[in-house]
Amino acid sequence: MTAVLQRSLSQRSPLALRGEGPMLVLADGRRIVDASGGAAVACIGHGDARVIQAMTHQAARLAYAHTGFFTSEPAEALAEKLVGHRPGGLSRALFVSSGSEAMEAALKLARQYFVERGEPGRVHAIARRQSYHGATLAALGVGGHRARRALYEALLPVHVSHVSPCFAFHHRRADEDDAAYVARLALELDAEFQRVGPHRVMAFCAETVVGATTGCVAAVPGYFAAMRAVCERYGALLILDEVMCGLGRTGVPHAWEADGVAPDIQTIGKGLGGGYQPIGAVLVGERVVHALWRGSAAFSHGQTYQAHPVACAAALAVQTIVEAEGLIARSRDLGERLQTNLRAALSEHPHVADVRGRGLFVGVEFLADRAARCPFAASDGVAERVKNAALDAGVGVYPGSGTIDGVVGDHVLIAPPFNVPESLVDEIADKFAKAVASAFERVSA
Numbered sequence: 001m002t003a004v005l006q007r008s009l010s011q012r013s014p015l016a017l018r019g020e021g022p023m024l025v026l027a028d029g030r031r032i033v034d035a036s037g038g039a040a041v042a043c044i045g046h047g048d049a050r051v052i053q054a055m056t057h058q059a060a061r062l063a064y065a066h067t068g069f070f071t072s073e074p075a076e077a078l079a080e081k082l083v084g085h086r087p088g089g090l091s092r093a094l095f096v097s098s099g100s101e102a103m104e105a106a107l108k109l110a111r112q113y114f115v116e117r118g119e120p121g122r123v124h125a126i127a128r129r130q131s132y133h134g135a136t137l138a139a140l141g142v143g144g145h146r147a148r149r150a151l152y153e154a155l156l157p158v159h160v161s162h163v164s165p166c167f168a169f170h171h172r173r174a175d176e177d178d179a180a181y182v183a184r185l186a187l188e189l190d191a192e193f194q195r196v197g198p199h200r201v202m203a204f205c206a207e208t209v210v211g212a213t214t215g216c217v218a219a220v221p222g223y224f225a226a227m228r229a230v231c232e233r234y235g236a237l238l239i240l241d242e243v244m245c246g247l248g249r250t251g252v253p254h255a256w257e258a259d260g261v262a263p264d265i266q267t268i269g270k271g272l273g274g275g276y277q278p279i280g281a282v283l284v285g286e287r288v289v290h291a292l293w294r295g296s297a298a299f300s301h302g303q304t305y306q307a308h309p310v311a312c313a314a315a316l317a318v319q320t321i322v323e324a325e326g327l328i329a330r331s332r333d334l335g336e337r338l339q340t341n342l343r344a345a346l347s348e349h350p351h352v353a354d355v356r357g358r359g360l361f362v363g364v365e366f367l368a369d370r371a372a373r374c375p376f377a378a379s380d381g382v383a384e385r386v387k388n389a390a391l392d393a394g395v396g397v398y399p400g401s402g403t404i405d406g407v408v409g410d411h412v413l414i415a416p417p418f419n420v421p422e423s424l425v426d427e428i429a430d431k432f433a434k435a436v437a438s439a440f441e442r443v444s445a
């Protein structure tokens with residue numbers, strides 16, 4: 001029996017006891033390589049004494065002070081580290097406790113921006129199909145994953161619509177090059193602005209590199225510049241969600257740096273605190289800060305635990321380690337090694353359709369028929385089977401389904417800590433390839 005409402009009521013999750021670097025130790029004695037860092041969270045591994053010391057020190061010094069009255073040393077230092085150098089014009093940071101909360105705050109910020117500018121008619125967000133922006137109602141509403149939305153559809157915000165994702169592997173036509181594909185997607189976004197009414201749209205939201213819903217899908221070159229141009233044409237904001245792909249996961253500090261387009265508002269999460277504390281953040285561009293400054297001079301949003309001192313101290317320690325140890329370059333280099341190994345081990349497998357990603361943010365997609373690009377039935381539960389086979393082989397990978405249209409399609413995500421030893425990267429690829437073979441034996445059995 002368990003008194004915890006676990007993710008599954010029918011299957012009891014194994015008990016995780018300890019984390020040691022890239023490994024998780026279970027109560028039954030198994031040692032699992034945390035090859036996806038949970039959900040791309042554990043960027044420096046588990047049990048780092050420096051982070052624990054920073055948290056302990058902060059908890060003893062000041063565990064909590066309400067942000068309606070006070071700011072704190074770690075919040076100030078973390079904000080300075082993240083936006084003190086104004087990356088892409090982002091100049092302020094708001095700290096919350098999760099990626100979903102960061103998206104909620106980002107949407108409210110976009111709304112307030114337009115109200116303060118005297119454009120209260122701007123209420124609509126355009127996002128993309130097969131995206132994920134969080135589990136709370138507004139964040140889920142902006143997300144475009146059909147299966148994840150379905151149960152709550154009646155509760156989701158109505159001022160949201162979705163356009164196609166930039167997913168060349170499935171959706172670029174055979175007669176299109178990247179430029180033609182981007183031009184088609186830009187026309188589609190433009191048409192959606194026209195349909196909604198350009199002066200009703202407040203923002204276009206996208207994950208810079210799509211994570212959980214499609215498995216590490218980066219946009220083709222020129223895509224974000226073209227989407228930014230459409231937003232500029234109609235005066236809307238660009239919100240980039242880097243909750244999963246940000247802060248070095250893709251081998252650059254911000255994933256948008258590889259696309260050459262900075263957002264007006266950016267969300268981050270997971271790798272910010274590396275799992276040591278629940279923390280997410282909204283990074284705010286000067287244009288938005290300036291409008292608030294000239295208007296009410298306050299962001300009308302607050303939560304009890306925002307900018308929690310212990311969470312900020314943990315994130316500051318994690319980010320200091322990432323910087324001091326050159327872990328972002330390591331994520332880039334080891335990511336290439338991981339992809340090369342996975343391709344070598346899996347390219348002949350009839351159901352492995354694609355190995356892709358940037359840095360240590362790698363997706364492997366599965367299809368029933370590679371040539372015909374035909375997925376397995378959702379009821380086959382292929383991603384979950386691969387996850388279970390990998391777990392049996394001692395490797396934790398993160399499964400996703402609905403890859404193609406939000407219902408069918410399967411992938412897994414491999415996203416180990418940036419400081420994973422090289423030998424373990426090779427072991428992950430090796431064990432994962434064996435697990436894939438065994439998973440498909442079970443599917444066809």
Ligand SMILES: Cc1ncc(COP(=O)(O)O)c(C=O)c1O
Nearest residue numbers: 098099100132133134211243244
């Ligand atoms: C891109 C993206 N945005 C937002 C979220 C929500 O973050 P959280 O689960 O911390 O609320 C996630 C979580 O997977 C995510 O991948």
